Amino acid sequence: MLKKLRLRLRALFFKPKMEDELQAELQFHLEREIEENTARGMTPEDARYAAIRSFGGVERVKEESRDVRGVRLLEEVWQDLHYGARMLVKSPSFTLTVILTLALGIGANTAIFSVVNKALLESLPYPDPDRIVQLMHFSPSWALGELANTASVPEFIVFREQRQVFQEIAAYDSVKGVNLIGAEPPEILRAIHVSANYFRLFGAPIEIGRAFSADEDRPGGPHLVVISNGLWHRRFGGDRGLVGQSLSLGGEPYVVIGVLGSGFMADSSAEILLPLQADPESTNPAHVIRVAARLKPGVMLAEAKAQMQLAHEMFRLKFPNWNSSMISLESFTAEPLGDVTVGEVRRPLLVLLGAVGLVLLIACANVANLLMARATGRRREMAIRAALGASRQRIISQTLIEGLLLSLTGGALGLLLGYAGVRALLGVRPADMPRISSAVSLDWRVLAFTLLLSVSTGIIFGILPAFSDGSKMQASAALWESGARTGSGPRQRRARSILVIAEVAMALILLAGAGLLIRTFWALRTVDPGFDAHNVLTMEMSLSGTPFQTAPSVAQLIREAERRIESLPGVGAVAATYSLPLENLLGGPVAIEGLPNDSYVTSLCYVSQRYFEVFRIPLLHGRVFTDRDDDQAPAVALINQAMAEGRSEYRWSSTFPWRKGDPLGERVTVGKGLGTPFEDHTRQIIGVVGEVRDLGLNRNPPPMMYVPIGQMTDGFARMISGDLPIRWVIQTRTERYSLRVDIERELRAASGGLPVAHIRSMEQVVGESIARNRFSMILLTVFAGLALVLGVIGVYGVMTYAVQHRTKEIGIRVALGARPQDIRRMVMLEGMRLALIGVLLGIVGALELTPLMASLLYGVQPSNPTVLTLAAVLLGAVALFAAYIPARRATRVDPMLVLRWE
């Protein structure tokens, strides 16, 4: 055994020596034979020839002797690699084209796959993440990710009792700003409130100190805080003595009891974690928390869902009046946390993955085309090799190795491109894209994916030319033919035509998809949002724990800040609100005086008086707020046109008629019967304003009620200051950067030193709201562009080749009197025939596939005829161009040259 191995190793590593020995051995044999022959009386000459004759082919003996060394395969592969590399280097333009084409296709796929891998395939970074579910509302008509994954505290209390199927039922709210004061500089920290078992559910590691105990997580419990590892290092220099010290958060002292480990990645970017301390007696209907739990061992998801339906029945028994006053809920459910987290980006990502897959297919078609053309050109070479004794397998393995050499080089380059692509993707990604952070990297899955792509494309390309008539031909036939025009058989030409048709068809599908997304984005950019974002700055200030806990004190703060900022040069109107256009978060049921307590739900917006001026929202009837609408004056409200017309297409609203057909003067109460802090004053409607697309530019405006911020109830003021920051909106005439600094200074002066955060222009806010559309559009457009270029190369390549192939025929035609335009028409018609078939097939394909992206579209139907026509025309024009160049070349064929050449 060992000896065998040694022999093989020797064969592999001491090849030249082995060859010499073989040569010497055979030489000896030959010489002995000659001696023998001479001894028998032959002349030396005859003796020599007889010996050689009887010996047979020296080379064949050598080859067979080599065979038995058992390393033949390796040797051959090495030889083929060598030879393949040499052949590829000898035709650099071909090699470069193929490698670049593949690199583009593979690179784009690698980039998109890394994102998809991170968002859809990789498990959440928690222990046993597949067992974690989100406990939430359920309605068959809702899409995942749409408002449904929030819950109220009373619901959490009921969820928490479902211990038969769940363990570690934890609640947490969304990130909100909390002021860290008392230390310089003051800043707004991102905080979330969590129940005690949050840490165990998500496996949050504790670096030092400890997490909250269940006993501390009760109403009226101690003020404790756990801080993130990032904040600990950034703000406190990693001081281990921090635990046990007290921080002033929102004006109250909180004791630091622990620091999170650095590896923990919550889905929120919270810097501090505070105990939720949920009240079991709460009747607070606000949907401000999310609840997650771990399935008990052995419990199936379906059982958990059934249990949640039972929980819904319990909840209805506990709160019989709930439905009449809040969003009507059909049931509760449990959904895998991963699905909920990814939510609505799943579809766009899959569409992009499909699109980029098409790009790769087009790239493959191109490369296959090139290789087939090359295989035809190499028929003579192959025939010679076959004649010299190369077996069919040997020839196939040669082309296979060349294919792999190309595809692996392309794949390696593609990996680099993909890496750059991921960086570029992260640059244009929407900020709110779940799970996609700068941490997207090329992990083993991506590498495996790329390797798989490269190897499979390489094998296909390697096999394809070998099986096209290249290797089946009779060696003698190919040798007889003169090299330059050894043509392709009709079978091969048909194969290449089919490839081009497929390429054109796929390019059309991508163009149509990109066209639809461009139309969508255009529609979103041009749709009237209902407000003017131009020259408006916005910034946030958290009032949590500050002295501003009552309506009059907040109104006083706003008046002071407005006065100070408006006195700055370059500033127009200034206003304050709790919710920006496109980012509205408040809403509630409205009761109309004199009408039965129907649950009409409206969005709510608390604004200071010049809000409408800042955003240039038009007044349609009545009047806007004035500074006399303060807490001493009668309570008033403005409504938008959608509410005035009783219009609502959203599921949580029922429509109703105003009594006199006109809302002006009607008296309405938000949250009637809900008690403090939700029950608002009864207000008189004093005017109607234009509608704002608050739910997103792609959604129609919801019914909306505007309330003077100075007229909110004290209970509401206290609650809202803990939940939402106040947002300042400032109309500017000049957009100089120093203005932001001046405004920030004035705001701090007006508020007694409160920090200001999240300074953005409203245009930025609008941009962020359609960032996902932009993301999909940019990517699909890039892919369609790639497809177009590759498709053109494909058509051009095939037509150029066809012209070359028909040079003789064209020459004869010219000699017989065909005019240049006839020749040109003939060639172009052939090219256009392929393009046209491709376009038609592509339209059919697009009609089949674009409905899959319906949820990504706005203002355009998936089967939009304009988009399809434009895509077809664009592709047709480009194909025409691609066919024109070879057609022109065909007209230049000199008949004399061609005929003489024969």
Added chain:
Amino acid sequence: MKKTQTDLLQGTLDLLVLKTLQSGPTHGWDIAQRIQQISNDVLRVGQGSLYPALHRLEAQGWIASEWGASENNRKAKYYKLTAAGRKQLEAETETWRRFTGAVELILKTS
């Protein structure tokens, strides 16, 4: 089908080579000569199959080779039977006997 035929021939040649080497180490040319002589010129070993066979047997570990001086004092490669080769020879001789016996039986009966 063609494969079994080659196998058979190969097997036969292997057996002859091993048998020849049983009487002592020698080189390729001598092996071919001896087979031819002993079989009264009935069996002629083509050099084209002899050397591949030798190398194959060596790869199997049944024979070993070393360079030595030939009878006319030239450098030649000498092959000798290894212990494994001896065992193989016995086994193959046995197989061969049974095989030829079987063929004879068939020839007789038919």
